[in-house]
Amino acid sequence: MKEKVDSDLEPVEGENILYEAHPSMFRNQPLWFVILVLLSLIGFAFPFLPFETSYLTKFLEIAIPMVIGLIAFLAWWLKCKATTLTVTSERTSCRRGILSKSITEVWHQDVRNVQLDQSLLQRILDVGTIGISSAAQSGLEISVSGVPHPEKVKALIDTYRRRD
Template sequence: MSDEETVFVDSPSMFRNNPIGFVVTVILCLVGVGIPILLVWYFRCRSTELTITNLRTRLHRGWLSRSITEVWHRDVRNVQLDQTFFQRILDTGRIGVSSAAQSGIEIDVSGLRGPDKIKNIIDKYRAKAD
């Protein structure tokens, strides 16, 4: 078996994922109300990380508490890509990955830039694992 190499790492984008909410929050920062909202939103985005290696896809959430979900590429049975019209314009979307071991989606993350690229990377290594 080959050594594991990291191919892709990204966290959700604040503006691209919800541009209207971002603009409203920034405007609310002018009166002080939006600052805590923006900080919480920022830490939630930065504490979520999708990592794709040549062997597996891994979703890591949290800084103080931690949740890690991994799906080995040889076990991937379904990769979902969802984008609204505005998400397509901003090149962001939702990626869902499921395996044969579970009945539902195991890795589900939205707000990632270039979801087509992410899906293609997973599909590429999934095909190599077969």
């Protein structure tokens, strides 16, 4: 087990990382994933298409959806890679951002509510939304959608928040 959570967080003595993951793209939104991949790959069909209109018109008809698909896919990928949910033996933290940074953490001793939301498809694909609140806030302090193995995350948090 790793001994350090993040270079920006001070590790507590004896603190171990139990779970660390980025939101899943395909398992969280499979339909959008397939649509964006197909839009991104549509340009590879360009040489095989018959040209009834001008070459430039056909190129623009293919290039515009392809560029839109690539930009949307890359933006989504960056958003997923920029979000990290970490559960240690002492706390749960959510780190967001690549250039800028936002870290929210909740100590397990302060956790009052752990929410797990899954649609039918998400249950089949084993992803979901985890929400964590503490006594200090009226709403959710940490909420991450697309978390792989959300029941494992909830069980880990429940186990360590009851440990006293």
